[in-house]
Amino acid sequence: MILTIDVGNTQIKSAVFEENTLIEKEIFSLSNFQISIENILKKFKKISVLVIASVGKIEKEQLEVFSQRVKIYFIDREKVLPFINKYATPTTLGIDRLVLTAGAVLQFPSQNRLIIDVGTCVTYDFVDENDVYYGGAISPGFRLRYEAMHNYTAKLPLLELKDIENLVGNSTDNSMHSGVVNGLTFEIDGYIHAIKAEKENFIIILTGGDANFLAKRLKNTIFANSNFLLESLNSLYQYQINND
Template sequence: MILTVDVGNTRIKAAVFEENNVLENFVFEKNELEKKIKKILEKFQNCSDLVVASVGNIEKESFLTFENRLNVHFFTHEDVFPFHNQYATPKTLGIDRMILAAGATLQFPKKNRLVIDAGTCITYDFIDENDNYLGGAISPGLRLRYESLHQFTAKLPLLTFEEPENYVGNSTKQAIHSGVVNGFVYEIDGFIDEYRAEFSNFIIILTGGDAEFLAKRLKNTIFANSNFLLESLNQTFQYKIDND
């Protein structure tokens, strides 16, 4: 069994895999890391490897405390990946984006793939049908959009996500919800349209905390999987073992 851990900007997600089968998923706060992993390992005592991808500010020592129980692995830019990295600044490419690109390459061979991860930020990652990672885009996620409207204006309130009642917001509150939520959806559909216009044999993979919400609203056909990063982490680890 393998325990995969994704340390994001906001929360930590984890999953236990037996080969490619997910046995259980977990979501918890960063300050709960050691306590939660201890409980997971008590429940799944046959875990042999702990595989970590981190973009958050968790110290490695928090994971290394479990080295006496299983093998601990941290993905870095030096690891082997199943795509050719054409990014102009490869060392600055987030490990989470590299894992997503690897998962898309392994799960959907010989296709043009666009991976959209809608979390704290929205990231777009494009891997062509020849397994070249070409890059993508980064923009603010839903929460950041609400927060920026409040922090960088004098009077706009800080709101949390709420579905707009109408495209035409008839109050400041509804205008903010319409602008943030509809703008979020229009942006993603617009990016997808641009890629579709240029590339055929195309698949879109949507993941992240807001994937379920978006899947119902995007006009484009997508493959939605909120756990795609954890699944990709497991598959990329298997690829690493086979190709090191």
């Protein structure tokens, strides 16, 4: 069994895999990192490898306490990848974007792929049918948009994400919700439309914490999977140990 860990900006996600089957997923805070991992290892005693995407705010010492029980495997830019990286500044490419790109290549071979990860920020990553990665785009996610309106104006409130039906908001709160929710929806649909105009044989992969919320609002046909990063960690690990 393999335990994959994604250290994000606001929370930590983990998943237990038996080969390519996701057995259990858990989300926890940074402050509960060690005790949460300890509980997972106690529950699934067959876990032999811990695969982590980015240490982020996690100190390596926090992971080393488990090194006597499981193998600790870090995904980094120096290991073999299933794609050619044409990013102009490859050392600045986030590990999460690198992992998502690798997962798209391994799971959806021989086609153009656009991976959209909706979290604190929204990242767009394009890798072509020849497995060449070129880059993409980064923009604010739902939470940052709400916070920006609250922090940089005198009177706008700080709101939480809310599903809406109307394009025209009939109050200040509803106008803000419309701006954030419809604005990001239009942005993603527009980006997909523009890039599909240039390429054929395309798959759109939507992932991240807000993937399911957005999936029903987008006009374009997409493959929505909120667990895609955790699955990509597992598949990239398998690829690297077989091609090292």
